[in-house]
Amino acid sequence: MLWDNTMQDKASTTAPTGLLDRLRQGLGRTRENLSGGLGRVLGRQTTLDPELIEMLEDHLLMADVGVETTQRLIQSMQAHLGRGTGDAQGALSAMAAAMEEVLTPCEVPLEIPAQNTPFVILVAGINGSGKTTTIAKLCRRLQDQGHSVMLAAGDTFRAAAVEQLQVWGQRHNVPVIAQHTGADSASVIYDACEAARARQIDVLIADTAGRLHTQTNLMEELRKIRRVLARVDPAAPHEVMLVLDAGIGQNALAQAREFNEAIGVTGITLTKLDGTARGGIVFTIADQLGIPLRFLGVGEQPEDLRPFVAREFVAALLDHEAGGAQP
Secondary structure (H helix, E strand, O other): OOOOOOOOOOOOOOOOHHHHHHHHHHOHHHHHHHHHHHHHHHOOOOOOOHHHHHHHHHHHHHOOOOHHHHHHHHHHHHHHHOOOOOOHHHHHHHHHHHHHHHHHHHOOOOOOOOOOOOEEEEEEOOOOOOHHHHHHHHHHHHHHOOOOEEEEOOOOOOOOHHHHHHHHHHHOOOOEEOOOOOOOHHHHHHHHHHHHHHOOOOEEEEOOOOOOOOOHHHHHHHHHHHHHHHHHOOOOOOEEEEEEEHHHOHHHHHHHHHHHHHHOOOEEEEEOHHHOOOOOHHHHHHHHHOOOEEEEEOOOOHHHEEEOOHHHHHHHHHOOOOOOOOO
């Protein structure tokens, strides 16, 4: 999806009402599935009896919040409710507080320190996860923050992947280091790192071939890239960003576990939240893995790559006032 280069990405940790509305809109399908169901259940009665608890669990599970995380949310909600009012609104606020408790530890923004030149972001994920589009949006975001950016076309496996990244580079006036399809990915990214250092580029974003976590040879390629980058800078890559499609639900958790074990994921971007009712996977990933959630993809425009803010996310998901839930 293309966008006009004059558009400005103004997302921040304290979003204006317009951007919070965009987040609400982007989470519409999950909100309808989860918040609507919770509202109907909590509006029926004020006593959380076993039958009502079971209905709450069902709605959380249907939104792809995992079993263990669902149980944690219910228990935390009951604890919060015990300290507050027993009406439906009080129960909704208690659920919001429980959700924030799960998500807040993973609210760790991506920061680009001045001393790393270049700061290397290695982007991984399976085909179809939205990896290339995320790279383009991230490139634009970093440029708007005043950083110089270079791209490395490390996906030499998929036909036309190099050309696709070059198109994005031209559109954003960003240099792209590339070789031919089938070239050694580690060699391409090594050359890009050397070039970025020579040109004093602030950030190098390295694309990699999309792969299933079960493809041993391609996972080994990622390990090789890490080893090769360490020859240029022992600390590189400074960020290993895993891009996950939220629409695949619990499979996203399995992918994240395997990629993390193989290459040590330092940040996760969840895409396509605007096209799924299974956005509850955000809670499962935060609860089960504790890996920082860097960004959420809730649409096609640059501003739809949103820095993850737990309170904003819960407010948009539950149609609840941001700041209304207090832990």
